Amino acid sequence: MKTYKTISCLLILILPHLLFSQKRDIEDIKTWKFFKGENKDAYKIDFNDASWQDVQIPHDWAIYGPFNKDIDKQIVKIEQNNEEVATEKTGRTGSLPFIGTGWYRTVLSIPESAEGKQILLTFDGAMSNAEVFLNGKKIGNRPYGYSYFYFDISKELKIGEDNLLAVRLENESQSSRWYPGAGLYRKVQLITKDTVSFKHWGPTITTPYITGEMAKVEIKSKVQGKNVRVETTIKDSTGKAIAFNSNSQRFGDEVEQNIPVEEPNLWSPSHPYLYTAEIKLFKDGELKDSQEMRFGIREFKYTPEGFKLNGKVTKFKGVCLHHDLGPIGTAINKAALKRQLTILKDLGCNAIRSAHNMPSLEQLELADEMGFLVIAESFDEWKKPKVKNGYNQHFDEWAEKDVENLVRATKNHPSIIMWSAGNEVPDQWGSEGVKRLHWLQEIFHREDPTRPVTVGMDQVKAVMENGFGAVLDIPGLNYRVHLYEEARESFPQGFILGSETASTVSSRGIYKFPVKKGHDITYPDLQSSSYDLEYCSWSNIPEEDFVQQDDHDWVLGEFVWTGFDYLGEPTPYDNYWPSRSSYFGMIDLAGIPKDRYYLYRSRWNTEDETLHILPHWNWAGREGEVTPVFVYTSYNKAELFINGKSQGIRIKQKDSLLERYRLMWNEVLYEPGTIKVVAYDENDKPAMEKEIVTAGKPHHLKLEADRTNLTANGEDLSFITVSVVDKDGNVCPTATNQLSFKVDGAGKYRAASNGDPTSLEMFHLPTMKAFSGKLVVLVQSTTDVGEIELSVSGKGLQTGNIKLQSKTINP
Numbered sequence: 115m116k117t118y119k120t121i122s123c124l125l126i127l128i129l130p131h132l133l134f135s136q137k138r139d140i141e142d143i144k145t146w147k148f149f150k151g152e153n154k155d156a157y158k159i160d161f162n163d164a165s166w167q168d169v170q171i172p173h174d175w176a177i178y179g180p181f182n183k184d185i186d187k188q189i190v191k192i193e194q195n196n197e198e199v200a201t202e203k204t205g206r207t208g209s210l211p212f213i214g215t216g217w218y219r220t221v222l223s224i225p226e227s228a229e230g231k232q233i234l235l236t237f238d239g240a241m242s243n244a245e246v247f248l249n250g251k252k253i254g255n256r257p258y259g260y261s262y263f264y265f266d267i268s269k270e271l272k273i274g275e276d277n278l279l280a281v282r283l284e285n286e287s288q289s290s291r292w293y294p295g296a297g298l299y300r301k302v303q304l305i306t307k308d309t310v311s312f313k314h315w316g317p318t319i320t321t322p323y324i325t326g327e328m329a330k331v332e333i334k335s336k337v338q339g340k341n342v343r344v345e346t347t348i349k350d351s352t353g354k355a356i357a358f359n360s361n362s363q364r365f366g367d368e369v370e371q372n373i374p375v376e377e378p379n380l381w382s383p384s385h386p387y388l389y390t391a392e393i394k395l396f397k398d399g400e401l402k403d404s405q406e407m408r409f410g411i412r413e414f415k416y417t418p419e420g421f422k423l424n425g426k427v428t429k430f431k432g433v434c435l436h437h438d439l440g441p442i443g444t445a446i447n448k449a450a451l452k453r454q455l456t457i458l459k460d461l462g463c464n465a466i467r468s469a470h471n472m473p474s475l476e477q478l479e480l481a482d483e484m485g486f487l488v489i490a491e492s493f494d495e496w497k498k499p500k501v502k503n504g505y506n507q508h509f510d511e512w513a514e515k516d517v518e519n520l521v522r523a524t525k526n527h528p529s530i531i532m533w534s535a536g537n538e539v540p541d542q543w544g545s546e547g548v549k550r551l552h553w554l555q556e557i558f559h560r561e562d563p564t565r566p567v568t569v570g571m572d573q574v575k576a577v578m579e580n581g582f583g584a585v586l587d588i589p590g591l592n593y594r595v596h597l598y599e600e601a602r603e604s605f606p607q608g609f610i611l612g613s614e615t616a617s618t619v620s621s622r623g624i625y626k627f628p629v630k631k632g633h634d635i636t637y638p639d640l641q642s643s644s645y646d647l648e649y650c651s652w653s654n655i656p657e658e659d660f661v662q663q664d665d666h667d668w669v670l671g672e673f674v675w676t677g678f679d680y681l682g683e684p685t686p687y688d689n690y691w692p693s694r695s696s697y698f699g700m701i702d703l704a705g706i707p708k709d710r711y712y713l714y715r716s717r718w719n720t721e722d723e724t725l726h727i728l729p730h731w732n733w734a735g736r737e738g739e740v741t742p743v744f745v746y747t748s749y750n751k752a753e754l755f756i757n758g759k760s761q762g763i764r765i766k767q768k769d770s771l772l773e774r775y776r777l778m779w780n781e782v783l784y785e786p787g788t789i790k791v792v793a794y795d796e797n798d799k800p801a802m803e804k805e806i807v808t809a810g811k812p813h814h815l816k817l818e819a820d821r822t823n824l825t826a827n828g829e830d831l832s833f834i835t836v837s838v839v840d841k842d843g844n845v846c847p848t849a850t851n852q853l854s855f856k857v858d859g860a861g862k863y864r865a866a867s868n869g870d871p872t873s874l875e876m877f878h879l880p881t882m883k884a885f886s887g888k889l890v891v892l893v894q895s896t897t898d899v900g901e902i903e904l905s906v907s908g909k910g911l912q913t914g915n916i917k918l919q920s921k922t923i924n925p
């Protein structure tokens with residue numbers, strides 16, 4: 115007994131050291147000094163940065179504004195939008211100050227224990243034209259702001275000393291078609307490992323053979339160092355070890371292991387089951403490196419009968435997403451990403467396209483965990499420009515390296531089921547473009563033989579003629595539903611992907627009369643109507659896509675433009691000011707669903723029922739006027755009542771484009787009161803009902819948090835939706851009250867957003883107007899544990915409060 119105790123005490127003392135020396139050490143480099151502007155000497159060791167701003171990264175220097183009409187103002191003709199003359203475009207890139215130079219500096223204290231180790235400096239992205247300096251010497255650069263990249267800095271580092279790391283970034287005007295953000299907006303890390311170890315982005319895990327009884331997990335580990343052996347333990351989702359393999363047979367720099375997993379649990383959006391491979395590297399019996407990698411076992415095929423996931427036809431119910439996170443800009447934040455995906459889950463969405471660039475690694479981790487299929491995209495431009503200073507400047511020199519890094523960094527994510535080599539690249543025209551496509555697609559295939567490649571194509575006639583569409587693994591069509599049939603016949607693949615669809619525009623809670631369907635409709639208040647009938651000259655209303663999806667097995671699914679609104683590209687108001695963010699989202703910039711969300715939900719969410727009425731019912735001044743009512747529902751049939759009077763029953767009509775998917779009462783005359791819809795099931799029994807009432811005057815504020823328990827890590831966020839309500843608690847749908855925010859306790863105010871694309875109020879200031887009766891406040895945890903209280907006040911309104919709790923990571 116005594117001996118046992120002594121040994122265990124000894125072990126306790128020794129173990130942390132053993133663990134440290136055995137495992138790679140990964141450190142987030144979070145704390146930096148920042149300067150917005152040029153400073154030629156900022157890379158030098160003895161440069162004094164005391165007056166610079168202290169920042170934590172991820173950081174987006176431009177999101178703090180102010181909005182300014184002249185930032186990146188462009189007098190251009192947007193050819194993709196069928197424009198024939200150049201006009202002044204404001205707001206195209208969000209009107210936020212992202213252009214110019216920014217410098218970051220930090221000190222890396224490297225301990226003596228790092229002597230003889232390999233040390234890598236990794237960036238998940240840096241916006242943009244990064245130049246990296248270590249101890250006054252340039253160690254490398256990376257132009258593309260969305261690319262993952264790294265440097266081996268073992269030789270340059272001074273061990274046991276402080277080392278100065280400086281990063282210069284520069285964003286040019288006319289370099290983007292949307293708000294790109296600015297700065298070190300994704301993680302930067304230092305990885306310290308033995309020189310005998312897995313190479314960076316090390317093991318590749320695939321599952322090439324799957325039956326109900328058995329799956330083969332193939333792990334190819336790129337290693338460095340002689341006489342190594344790789345040992346892998348596969349663990350199920352509870353952490354239980356279920357399979358083991360040890361191998362020292364090496365071909366070149368690769369050790370391959372084939373590990374059977376019995377009765378595999380397959381990964382899918384509805385069952386995102388993840389295994390973990392604990393992969394260890396030994397030399398002469400000594401543990402040198404170890405990595406834990408999550409993976410999923412799933413099998414997919416693209417066929418004329420559809421996309422088959424684990425043998426089951428699965429239509430892509432997808433959305434395109436830009437990378438900005440609304441009011442916090444592009445600075446990556448896992449809580450904000452998780453909220454987006456939680457909202458998309460409720461929508462019934464099963465897929466995401468990372469438009470038009472590399473997704474963040476955090477988003478992919480969440481997609482694996484929560485169950486989303488991902489098209490990981492690379493470029494919006496190849497060699498031919500869309501914007502003067504876009505990727506066309508870098509294509510020749512960097513495209514191969516950028517694609518390699520995209521695949522190598524993300525290949526083990528089960529969520530990724532397709533690569534995209536580009537979006538609406540003007541290279542679709544001409545034979546040079548076909549060669550470029552061939553070249554790029556082969557790089558993807560070389561790096562990853564398991565996934566196919568698409569390009570979102572908009573020049574459908576051209577790509578049918580010149581062979582561009584025929585070369586692709588997956589022909590993706592952006593819009594042009596009228597050409598789907600012809601394209602399928604012309605292309606050899608036998609199927610079409612709706613790589614980008616709809617581009618319907620709307621502003622949350624805004625309705626225009628008379629209700630009309632059409633493209634490029636504009637109004638003096640620079641808003642678009644939420645009757646969901648307005649779109650762009652190149653696009654369409656959602657139903658045009660629904661028909662294709664529902665009537666053709668060979669249409670693999672759709673990726674709607676877009677899931678969430680984003681900063682920049684304020685079509686149809688590109689030529690108007692103030693207008694600085696998109697109208698395309700089913701969900702606004704604040705993360706509040708627009709009506710359109712429920713139209714998609716009524717089709718996509720097959721687990722839950724949907725019954726949604728529009729418009730709101732506060733139309734003082736419209737008494738007796740025609741005010742159409744639309745209902746988006748998963749039911750086939752419903753009856754509408756206004757103040758108890760039936761307005762008739764509507765049933766979905768298969769042969770009518772609109773009435774096939776929405777129930778419409780076009781002749782309703784407005785009278786204030788109650789509007790109620792009753793949905794009937796197949797047996798004509800009332801199955802569900804919804805009602806809205808004409809709200810009274812704004813009286814108090816209702817606060818609802820997406821999460822009330824936060825982690826005290828200084829990064830976690832709670833999103834609190836604030837509604838202006840009348841004395842009975844009904845949302846006042848036209849309220850625009852100026853609200854103010856105050857946070858006390860273990861948290862701080864981070865930002866607010868109201869979803870109004872024309873608002874020039876800054877997100878980080880603790881005051882904002884409600885838009886259509888609502889806005890969202892973001893409260894961030896600090897590293898303190900305890901209670902957080904948000905109070906929201908507004909003139910003439912009762913103040914609203916909500917309490918949150920912030921707890922330690924491992925309570």
Ligand code: GAL
Pocket residue numbers: 194470537538570572592614617650653675683685
């Ligand atoms: C597409 C393009 C997207 C966005 C969209 C707006 O043509 O791929 O990036 O611009 O149009 O409708």
